[in-house]
Amino acid sequence: xxxxxxxxxxxxxxxxxxxxxxxxxxxxxxxxxxxxxxxxxxxxxxxxxxxxxxxxxxxxxxxxxxxxxxxxxxxxxxxxxxxxxxxxxxxxxxxxxxxxxxxxxxxxxxxxxxxxxxxxxxxxxxxxxxxxxxxxxxxxxxxxxxxxxxxxxxxxxxxxxxxxxxxxxxxxxxxxxxxxxxxxxxxxxxxxxxxxxxxxxx
Amino acid sequence: xxxxxxxxxxxxxxxxxxxxxxxxxxxxxxxxxxxxxxxxxxxxxxxxxxxxxxxxxxxxxxxxxxxxxxxxxxxxxxxxxxxxxxxxxxxxxxxxxxxxxxxxxxxxxxxxxxxxxxxxxxxxxxxxxxxxxxxxxxxxxxxxxxxxxxxxxxxxxxxxxxxxxxxxxxxxxxxxxxxxxxxxxxxxxxxxxxxxxxxxxx
DNA sequence: CACGGACTGGACCGCAGAGTCCACTAAGCT
DNA sequence: AGCTTAGTGGACTCTGCGGTCCAGTCCGTG
Numbered sequence: 418x419x420x421x422x423x424x425x426x427x428x429x430x431x432x433x434x435x436x437x438x439x440x441x442x443x444x445x446x447x448x449x450x451x452x453x454x455x456x457x458x459x460x461x462x463x464x465x466x467x468x469x470x471x472x473x474x475x476x477x478x479x480x481x482x483x484x485x486x487x488x489x490x491x492x493x494x495x496x497x498x499x500x501x502x503x504x505x506x507x508x509x510x511x512x513x514x515x516x517x518x519x520x521x522x523x524x525x526x527x528x529x530x531x532x533x534x535x536x537x538x539x540x541x542x543x544x545x546x547x548x549x550x551x552x553x554x555x556x557x558x559x560x561x562x563x564x565x566x567x568x569x570x571x572x573x574x575x576x577x578x579x580x581x582x583x584x585x586x587x588x589x590x591x592x593x594x595x596x597x598x599x600x601x602x603x604x605x606x607x608x609x610x611x612x613x614x615x616x617x618x619x
Numbered sequence: 620x621x622x623x624x625x626x627x628x629x630x631x632x633x634x635x636x637x638x639x640x641x642x643x644x645x646x647x648x649x650x651x652x653x654x655x656x657x658x659x660x661x662x663x664x665x666x667x668x669x670x671x672x673x674x675x676x677x678x679x680x681x682x683x684x685x686x687x688x689x690x691x692x693x694x695x696x697x698x699x700x701x702x703x704x705x706x707x708x709x710x711x712x713x714x715x716x717x718x719x720x721x722x723x724x725x726x727x728x729x730x731x732x733x734x735x736x737x738x739x740x741x742x743x744x745x746x747x748x749x750x751x752x753x754x755x756x757x758x759x760x761x762x763x764x765x766x767x768x769x770x771x772x773x774x775x776x777x778x779x780x781x782x783x784x785x786x787x788x789x790x791x792x793x794x795x796x797x798x799x800x801x802x803x804x805x806x807x808x809x810x811x812x813x814x815x816x817x818x819x820x821x
Numbered sequence: 822c823a824c825g826g827a828c829t830g831g832a833c834c835g836c837a838g839a840g841t842c843c844a845c846t847a848a849g850c851t
Numbered sequence: 852a853g854c855t856t857a858g859t860g861g862a863c864t865c866t867g868c869g870g871t872c873c874a875g876t877c878c879g880t881g
Contacts (some may be wrong), residue, residue, distance in 0.1 A: 489821075588793065595744065617762055626828085655869095668870095
């Protein structure tokens with residue numbers, strides 16, 4: 418159901434359902450999240466779930482994915498859209514780590530959703546892939562901005578370097594999860610950023 | 620059931636079940652793998668599944684995880700246990716990429732199993748974490764070997780660098796999956812190896 | 822060859838969880 | 852106030868899947 422067609426009250430209920438589902442998915446995965454537990458957590462009923470998401474669980478999960486995407490970008494704002502100075506990169510890095518700490522677990526909502534959804538729902542997979550791509554493009558744009566301002570060697574491939582940086586984030590999280598500590602993530606990030614500095618022109 | 624106590628025929632059936640389950644899990648995740656599809660793929664019956672794995676699906680999945688671990692290390696042999704020269708590192712890198720290509724999809728069996736299992740089965744999570752740790756230790760040992768042979772600056776933290784390299788692998792795969800291409804993995808690997816070369820003493 | 826244990830086949834059970842239905846209440850509009 | 856639509860509650864159905872049971876077959880050993 419399109420949020421536009423809802424009253425204020427409806428929008429709030431709808432948003433509450435999405436947020437609670439997102440938390441449960443992050444904590445227990447898609448399979449571990451049932452309509453009943455969502456219902457319990459949101460103090461709603463089955464009929465409401467289907468009222469707001471006629472497509473059932475599938476649709477709900479897709480909405481969650483989209484919502485996680487906006488959450489992710491919001492957490493990195495405004496730095497992610499800047500990245501034109503070394504200070505901006507440093508602040509971005511801090512906001513990222515803070516975001517993951519805030520989640521309470523070393524896992525990326527988008528990354529883990531991608532792993533779960535990969536083959537169960539191609540539509541969802543596409544949506545996540547495009548979020549990932551947008552993220553990469555924003556980082557690449559930052560690299561280019563550093564090149565434009567003369568901070569980084571114009572010869573480096575911005576797209577490629579952006580992929581390396583995102584891979585460091587995702588991979589760092591994969592290693593941090595079992596470790597229950599952020600050090601692998603920080604090490605991977607440090608190292609990825611070092612690449613930028615090595616291509617530094619100052 | 621302990622493989623020791625089985626006849627040759629029993630061991631083969633048991634192994635067939637594990638391999639088929641491993642493939643299905645890689646393709647469809649744990650949730651998408653049912654005892655019925657395993658039964659169909661292996662031309663066995665429910666009773667056999669429980670005969671060889673009295674603990675049911677949980678036990679079967681744990682066995683799969685252990686098996687994937689040995690598969691992973693076997694694919695990297697013998698280079699992973701050497702890594703004492705630049706050529707060895709290069710060959711290791713090639714065997715890794717070949718392994719993931721051979722799987723037919725850009726995903727790490729261990730990494731994706733870890734993502735799925737994280738909160739459903741703590742026992743499984745521990746087992747995967749220890750596989751991951753062993754992998755990291757082997758890479759770290761390789762770095763130390765490079766330091767011992769005087770190829771790499773002894774000042775670098777081998778553990779930390781090993782984590783960076785594994786993060787590059789895992790993260791590269793995360794990005795490669797939606798891309799349906801290995802370039803992010805290769806980029807991340809290239810970059811991680813560059814760190815080793817920058818610490819090169821020759 | 823007969824006996825016992827490993828191995829196999831498939832019918833069956835029970836339950837969790839997705840999805841349906843209908844009756845009810847809240848709230849805006851004339 | 853009365854009508855209409857949005858929103859809510861919860862009982863109910865049905866299917867998929869994990870797990871059980873028991874009867875049968877294969878195969879090595881005395």
